Amino acid sequence: MEESKIVRALAGVQDPNTGTDIITANMVLHLKVDAPNVSFTLQLPKLDNDYKQQLNFACQEAILGIYPEANVHVHMQNPSSAAPASAPNGAPGGPQKANPLPHVRNIIAVASGKGGVGKSTVAVNLALALQEIGGAVGLLDADVYGPSAPTMLGLVGQKPKVEKVYGKPKIKPLFAYGMPVMSTGFVVEPEQAVVLRGPRLSGIIKQFLEECIWPPLDYLIIDLPPGTGDVQLSLVQTVPVTGAVLVTTPQDVALADAVKAMNMFFLPDVQVPVLGVVENMSWFTPRELPDNKYYLFGKDGGKTLAKKSNSMLLGQVPLIEGIREGGDDGKPAFLDRDDEMVREVWLKVAKNVARQTALRNEMMEQTPIVQIKS
Incomplete structure (x- = not known):
């Protein structure tokens, strides 16, 4: 399994929110290839179920399209979901709204x-x-x-x-x-x-x-x-x-x-x-x-x-x-x-x-x- 081919395959997956591919938008983190296992983290602006399911299915389909034998593990995270003790610039603390334009x-x-x-x-x-x-x-x-x-x-x-x-x-x-x-x-x-x-x-x-x-x-x-x-x-x-x-x-x-x-x-x-x-x-x-x-x-x-x-x-x-x-x-x-x-x-x-x-x-x-x- 070639990591470069997997990256190219994931570049064909679009973020449903922005229409930008997930590689260009820097949403793919910690990609690890250890045949037959492929794992990576998707950094998402929000974590609602429909959004996660769409991207998970699209990523699985892209990788299995070139490596049908792969075991694909996609972890999803939202860095803004945790509540900071104090927000920057004096803003009130608490969970921050997700940025709709991360790219x-x-x-x-x-x-x-x-x-x-x-x-x-x-x-x-x-x-x-x-x-x-x-x-x-x-x-x-x-x-x-x-x-x-x-x-x-x-x-x-x-x-x-x-x-x-x-x-x-x-x-x-x-x-x-x-x-x-x-x-x-x-x-x-x-x-x-x-x-x-x-x-x-x-x-x-x-x-x-x-x-x-x-x-x-x-x-x-x-x-x-x-x-x-x-x-x-x-x-x-x-x-x-x-x-x-x-x-x-x-x-x-x-x-x-x-x-x-x-x-x-x-x-x-x-x-x-x-x-x-x-x-x-x-x-x-x-x-x-x-x-x-x-x-x-x-x-x-x-x-x-x-x-x-x-x-x-x-x-x-x-x-x-x-x-x-x-x-x-x-x-x-x-x-x-x-x-x-x-x-x-x-x-x-x-x-x-x-x-x-x-x-x-x-x-x-x-x-x-x-x-x-x-």
Whole structure:
């Protein structure tokens, strides 16, 4: 019996929750081959009977398909099932909810206190720039009231497909520029008014996180709606958010609202680290005068917010016509190879986000999924 053949066979077994194979998702531990015995541990996000039976049967079938004489022993464990004496980040103790996206290494929320500051522009270009520097990146447009991703990525009118995984329907994200993307804008008409209350909002966010076939990712960028409402709370109650990127413009009115968004992440029951601040519309630079800077909205709002959040200024994005044009045309400004100045702006932001994320992961435990008690 060859261990490599067994690994390849198990790579054909999909996790019913995510649609990702169990080898890629790092769910197979302690594989031991001692013919005719094959034993290993499956690390599962949850231990309900249907889920365990589906995976046990699929693993047995895969191995017996190449080695019919094998005695296959599958042990199943959930590392989150034990109650810790004290949870990280000051969260309340007790069993932690299972992570529905164990194959996504970092979940980064892009947030702002108010609309109109260019949060979606930052989220889209940041995601593409992270992909450029070597990350496997996905984008979830969670702004249910004003989804921008379909327009900004040239996906208007396209609809995601549904695929059955072990008999359960799963949503397949669309792809733009090699990046998986999911948005409310794919499932409602562009001019349709979205009128939803808390439970429905929560259901949509949970569905996009738990019932989409997200591939293994280094970063899942989540474009949140402005403010501090139900979508933000639903997000931190569904997945462990690695950190937040705050977006503001320099003027005081934007900064005041951004501080509220910052304070939401610092709530005792939430405790999501702020990775840094992106200051958008920092100055106006005419295309014909690339060396000129006109501070239309004031100065240093991003630096002030970075100090308040004990983080860093990840980058300053100038008010350039090409950035607006790229978002409207479905080809984000970062992808314009002829505009090195704009590309350098976004690459700086992406490199700083990648570095801050790595430092955060080295120095802190994974953010627990929030369990807010009413």
